[in-house]
Amino acid sequence: MTCLRKTSARLKSTVAILAIAAQLAAAIGPAAAFCGFYVAKADAKLFNKSSKVVLSRDGTKTAITMASDYEGEPKEFAVVIPVPTFIQRKQIGVVEPATVEHLDAYTAPRLVEYHDEDPCMLQMMERREASDKLLAAPNSALKARESVAYKGVTIEATYDVGEYDVSILSAKESDGLVHWLTDNDYKIPRGAEAVLASYIKQNMRFFVAKVNLERMELGGNKFLRPLQVRYETAKFMLPLRLGTVNARGPQDLIIYALSRKGRVETANYRTVKLPTGMDVPLYVKDEFGSFYKAMFDKAVEREDMSAVFTEYAWDMAWCDPCASKPLSNKELVELGARWIGSDDDTAFGGAQGVNAYVTRLHVRYDAAHFPEDLTLMETHDRENFQGRYVLRHPWQGSTACAGGAEYRASLPARFEREARSLSNLTGWKIAEIAAHMAMTGQSIWRRGDRP
Amino acid sequence: MTMALTVDAWPRRLAAQLCADARHFQIFALATLLTFNFVFLDFGARPLNSALAIATSLATQALCSRLWGLPAIDLRSPLITGLSLSLLLRADAALIHAAAAAIAIASKFILRIDGKHVWNPAGFAIVALLVLAPEHVWISPGQWGAGIWFATLVSFLAFMVLSSAGRADIALFFLAAHGALLIVRAGWLGDPSVIPLHQIQSGSLLIFAFFMISDPKTSPDSRLGRFIFAVAIALLAHRLAFAWQMRPALYVALFVLSPLTLLIDRIFPAARFCWARPAVLKELTR
Numbered sequence: 001m002t003c004l005r006k007t008s009a010r011l012k013s014t015v016a017i018l019a020i021a022a023q024l025a026a027a028i029g030p031a032a033a034f035c036g037f038y039v040a041k042a043d044a045k046l047f048n049k050s051s052k053v054v055l056s057r058d059g060t061k062t063a064i065t066m067a068s069d070y071e072g073e074p075k076e077f078a079v080v081i082p083v084p085t086f087i088q089r090k091q092i093g094v095v096e097p098a099t100v101e102h103l104d105a106y107t108a109p110r111l112v113e114y115h116d117e118d119p120c121m122l123q124m125m126e127r128r129e130a131s132d133k134l135l136a137a138p139n140s141a142l143k144a145r146e147s148v149a150y151k152g153v154t155i156e157a158t159y160d161v162g163e164y165d166v167s168i169l170s171a172k173e174s175d176g177l178v179h180w181l182t183d184n185d186y187k188i189p190r191g192a193e194a195v196l197a198s199y200i201k202q203n204m205r206f207f208v209a210k211v212n213l214e215r216m217e218l219g220g221n222k223f224l225r226p227l228q229v230r231y232e233t234a235k236f237m238l239p240l241r242l243g244t245v246n247a248r249g250p251q252d253l254i255i256y257a258l259s260r261k262g263r264v265e266t267a268n269y270r271t272v273k274l275p276t277g278m279d280v281p282l283y284v285k286d287e288f289g290s291f292y293k294a295m296f297d298k299a300v301e302r303e304d305m306s307a308v309f310t311e312y313a314w315d316m317a318w319c320d321p322c323a324s325k326p327l328s329n330k331e332l333v334e335l336g337a338r339w340i341g342s343d344d345d346t347a348f349g350g351a352q353g354v355n356a357y358v359t360r361l362h363v364r365y366d367a368a369h370f371p372e373d374l375t376l377m378e379t380h381d382r383e384n385f386q387g388r389y390v391l392r393h394p395w396q397g398s399t400a401c402a403g404g405a406e407y408r409a410s411l412p413a414r415f416e417r418e419a420r421s422l423s424n425l426t427g428w429k430i431a432e433i434a435a436h437m438a439m440t441g442q443s444i445w446r447r448g449d450r451p
Numbered sequence: 452m453t454m455a456l457t458v459d460a461w462p463r464r465l466a467a468q469l470c471a472d473a474r475h476f477q478i479f480a481l482a483t484l485l486t487f488n489f490v491f492l493d494f495g496a497r498p499l500n501s502a503l504a505i506a507t508s509l510a511t512q513a514l515c516s517r518l519w520g521l522p523a524i525d526l527r528s529p530l531i532t533g534l535s536l537s538l539l540l541r542a543d544a545a546l547i548h549a550a551a552a553a554i555a556i557a558s559k560f561i562l563r564i565d566g567k568h569v570w571n572p573a574g575f576a577i578v579a580l581l582v583l584a585p586e587h588v589w590i591s592p593g594q595w596g597a598g599i600w601f602a603t604l605v606s607f608l609a610f611m612v613l614s615s616a617g618r619a620d621i622a623l624f625f626l627a628a629h630g631a632l633l634i635v636r637a638g639w640l641g642d643p644s645v646i647p648l649h650q651i652q653s654g655s656l657l658i659f660a661f662f663m664i665s666d667p668k669t670s671p672d673s674r675l676g677r678f679i680f681a682v683a684i685a686l687l688a689h690r691l692a693f694a695w696q697m698r699p700a701l702y703v704a705l706f707v708l709s710p711l712t713l714l715i716d717r718i719f720p721a722a723r724f725c726w727a728r729p730a731v732l733k734e735l736t737r
Contacts, residue, residue, distance in 0.1 A: 198640040234696035
C-alpha cells in the first residue's frame with residue numbers, strides 16, 4: 001500500500017509508500033497523536049505509527065480492510081496496495097471506522113481485577129464494557145471508466161468508492177509504474193521501484209486510492225473510513241515491503257484475522273504468544289497503557305524483533321472476560337466474514353457449522369528484521385488465548401477472624417511476587433516498582449524489613 | 452595397570468556400540484530438539500501429543516514385529532518416528548498424534564517394494580493425515596524461526612547423525628538445490644539477497660533436510676541417485692510453495708516423489724543401506 005502526503009506547497013506532494021497503511025505519512029508529518037491511556041484495555045491506538053488490518057479468510061475468499069492512524073489532511077492521503085487479482089467495483093467497499101475499532105476493543109489485551117475474599121467470601125470481578133457506536137454500512141456510486149494505457153501502465157479500471165477515487169493498475173515494468181506515479185504528482189521513495197518490480201513479476205496488480213474531497217463533504221464524513229478489498233486468491237499474505245522502504249524506524253501493525261477454522265499464524269516468521277495471566281501490582285490499573293507498551297517492547301526485544309505476537313485468539317461466539325460487547329453478525333459481515341450466514345444486528349453467537357474465530361496478531365517490523373512479506377496460514381488450533389493481566393485487591397475489611405493475621409503476613413511476599421513479575425514483563429526497575437506500590441498501599445516489605 | 456585398562460575399556464565399548472548405529476545420534480538430536488521445545492523455545496510441540504506419538508510408535512512396532520514374525524523388536528526406528536511426529540505434526544487433539552504414529556509404523560511394514568519401504572514413516576503419516584483429516588492437522592513451518600543460532604544448532608546435531616549414517620550428501624544436495632532455486636527466483640524478481648537468505652535460514656527447512664529427506668532407508672542407494680532425487684524434490688517443492696501457495700510443500704513433494712527411489716535404484720543400483728555398521732564396531736572395539 002502506498003500512502004501519500006503533501007508536505008509543503010513548494011513540493012507538490014510527498015509520497016510515502018506504505019505496505020499496510022499510512023505509517024510513513026505519520027513519520028514524515030506530525031507524529032500520530034498518542035491517544036492516552038485505556039484503563040482496562042490496550043488497544044491499537046497505544047502504538048504510534050500503527051496500522052490495523054482486518055483480514056477475513058474463508059478458503060481462498062479473502063477480504064482485507066485497512067485502517068490507518070493517519071491524521072493529516074484527507075486531501076493529502078493516498079494508498080497503493082499490491083493485490084493478487086483484478087478487482088471489480090463490487091469487490092471494493094468502505095467500512096465504518098467504528099466497526100474496526102469495535103473489533104480492536106473486543107480483542108484488546110485486558111486488565112482484570114479480583115478482590116480477595118474476606119479471609120473467612122467470594123471475590124468480585126469487575127468488567128469494563130465499552131460501548132461503540134454501530135454505524136450503517138456505506139454506500140457508494142459505481143463509475144467505471146475506460147481502461148487506458150499509460151507508459152506501460154494500464155489503468156484497468158477506476159471507481160468511485162465512498163470518499164475515495166480508486167484505480168486498479170497493472171504494469172509490465174516498474175519503470176512505467178514509477179513514471180505514472182511520478183507524473184501524477186507522487187514522489188516515490190528511493191528503493192520502492194525494486195519492490196514494485198518484484199510485485200509486477202509476481203503478476204500482482206496495484207490498488208491505488210486517493211481521497212475525493214467533494215464526495216467526502218457530500219457524505220458528511222469527518223474521518224477517512226477504512227477501505228476494504230475482497231478477492232479470491234491462494235496467496236494468503238500481507239504485503240509489508242513497500243511500507244519498509246525509507247521508513248524511519250520500526251512500525252507497528254495489528255492484524256485481526258477472522259477465519260472459519262482456527263488460529264492464524266505466520267508461515268515464514270515465528271508466531272509467539274505474549275506473556276499472559278500474570279498478577280501485577282494494583283497501580284498498573286492507572287498505567288495500563290504504559291505497562292502494555294513496555295511489556296510489548298520487552299517481548300519484541302526478547303524475540304530479537306523477528307517474531308509476530310499473538311495478542312488474542314478466540315472463538316468469536318463468546319469471550320471471558322469480555323473487553324467490550326460482542327460484535328454483531330452485521331459487523332462481522334461488514335468486516336468480510338460473509339460465511340456466517342446472517343447479517344442482522346444481533347450479537348454473533350455461532351451456530352451448528354457456523355464458526356468464526358479471531359486471531360489478533362501484533363508485529364513490529366522494519367526492513368532489516370522482516371525482509372519478506374508476511375505469509376500467513378490458518379491452523380485448526382481453536383485453543384483460546386488472550387493477553388490478560390490480573391489485579392488482586394487485598395481484603396480491606398476487618399481481619400479479626402482466625403486466619404486474619406496469617407493472611408496479612410502473607411501479603412508482602414505476594415506483593416513482591418507481583419513486583420518481580422511486573423519487572424520481568426516490562427524491564428522496569430524493581431526499586432521503582434516497589435516505591436510506586438508503596439504509594440498505593442502495597443508495601444513489599446514487612447514491618448521492620450524496610451532498608 | 453590392569454585396573455587402568457579395565458576402566459579404559461568400558462567407555463570405549465559403550466562408545467563403540469553407540470557409534471555403530473547412526474540412529475543413536477538421531478535419537479539424541481531429536482530428543483534434544485524436543486527438550487529444547489519444552490524448556491526454551493516453543494515450536495508448538497505438546498507433551499501429551501509427544502508422549503502419545505512416541506508410545507504408539509513403539510507399541511505399533513512391537514505389534515507389527517510380532518505379526519510379521521520378525522526375530523527381534525527393534526525400538527530405535529519407531530522412537531525416531533515418534534520424536535519426528537512430535538516435532539513436526541500439529542493437531543487439534545492429542546489422539547491424532549497416536550493415529551499418526553500408528554499410520555507411520557504400519558506404513559513401514561505394509562508399503563514395501565523390493566524389500567524396502569517406500570516412504571519415510573513420519574513423512575508418510577504427516578501427508579496421509581493432511582489428506583485424510585485436513586480439518587484436524589496442520590504443520591507450522593514458521594515456528595522454528597530463522598535465527599542463525601538455531602540453524603547452527605540443528606546443523607550441528609544433524610551433521611552428527613548424517614556423517615555417521617553416511618547419508619549427509621542428500622541433505623546437502625537438497626539444500627544446495629533448494630537454495631539455488633530461491634536465489635534464482637530472487638534474482639528474477641529483483642529481490643535483495645536478504646530475502647532468499649531469510650528463506651534458507653528457516654529452521655523448518657533444515658529439519659526437513661536433515662531428518663526427513665535424508666532417511667537412509669527411503670533415499671536412493673547410489674550417490675548419483677540421491678542427487679537426482681534431492682533436486683527433483685527441491686524443484687517440486689518450489690513449485691508447490693510458490694505457484695500453489697502450499698504451506699507443507701516440502702512434505703508433499705517428498706511424499707509424491709518417494710516412489711521415484713525405486714526407479715532410481717534400478718537405474719543406478721548400489722549397495723542397500725544397513726543401519727548397523729559391523730566394520731565400525733569391530734574397529735572401535737579392537
